Amino acid sequence: MESLSPTAYVILGMLRREQLSGYEIKAKVDNSTRFFWAASYGQIYPELKRLSEAGLVEGADSPTGGRKRTVYEITADGEEELKAWLRQPPEVFEMRDEGLLKLFFAEALPPAEAVEIVRAMRHYREAVNARLREIEPDKDEDEARYPLVVLRCGIEYTDWFVDWCRRVEEQILAAADAEQRRS
Numbered sequence: 419m420e421s422l423s424p425t426a427y428v429i430l431g432m433l434r435r436e437q438l439s440g441y442e443i444k445a446k447v448d449n450s451t452r453f454f455w456a457a458s459y460g461q462i463y464p465e466l467k468r469l470s471e472a473g474l475v476e477g478a479d480s481p482t483g484g485r486k487r488t489v490y491e492i493t494a495d496g497e498e499e500l501k502a503w504l505r506q507p508p509e510v511f512e513m514r515d516e517g518l519l520k521l522f523f524a525e526a527l528p529p530a531e532a533v534e535i536v537r538a539m540r541h542y543r544e545a546v547n548a549r550l551r552e553i554e555p556d557k558d559e560d561e562a563r564y565p566l567v568v569l570r571c572g573i574e575y576t577d578w579f580v581d582w583c584r585r586v587e588e589q590i591l592a593a594a595d596a597e598q599r600r601s
Contacts, residue, residue, distance in 0.1 A: 422499065424510070425461040426469055430500040433475055433492040440466055440488070449553060450565060453546065453572050466490060474499055517542070521586075529594035533587050540583035547576035 422430075428451055432443050440463050447457045469475040474496035480489040492500070517539035524532035550573045555566070 422469075422503070423461075423465060424455065425457045426465045426474075427500065427503050428455060428457050429462065429465055429469060429490075430474065430492055430496050430503075433490055434497060434500060437489045437491040439480070439490070443490075450569075453550065454568075469496065515539070529590050529597075533590045533594075536583050536586050536590065540580055540587070543576045543579045543583065547573060547580065550576065 428447060429443055432438060432446050438446065440459070443462055443466075444457070444459055447462075451457070466475065466477070470477055470490070472495075473493060475490045475492055477488040477490045480487050517535055520535050521532070521539075524535055550569060554569055554573065
């Protein structure tokens, strides 16, 4: 079998917890892993087909309200494939942030415009942080539950990122003031 994509492992991980349709997998991704590993419908449905053909998931018709719907579950082979992948060290440590990319090249702009990039990043991270806090349970049922551990990582990371943006905003503005006084 050819190697699986990261999206395939997202699907296997979701199906390990419960039977889901492609639509439900996407909804679960949007409220969990999307904050650090996204998957689109255009990725999920082809992967479900490949996983099914490989015998790692099985689909069953489960229409609702007259609509065609296939619900998938992980197979024993799928469970073994997921466990084998989990036992390997992570290979991808990638962060893609267009704001940081723009900030990297921001010396082409006046400081007042460059600082707007940082402000936009801060506002976005504040919104993400608020969304993550909405997901966080009010009560700790199980502190060691891994999705909760990862959620808290996201909250702490966005707290840090917002604070970093504030510091960078101040640095850019202070440097612009100093430069203006020299001229």
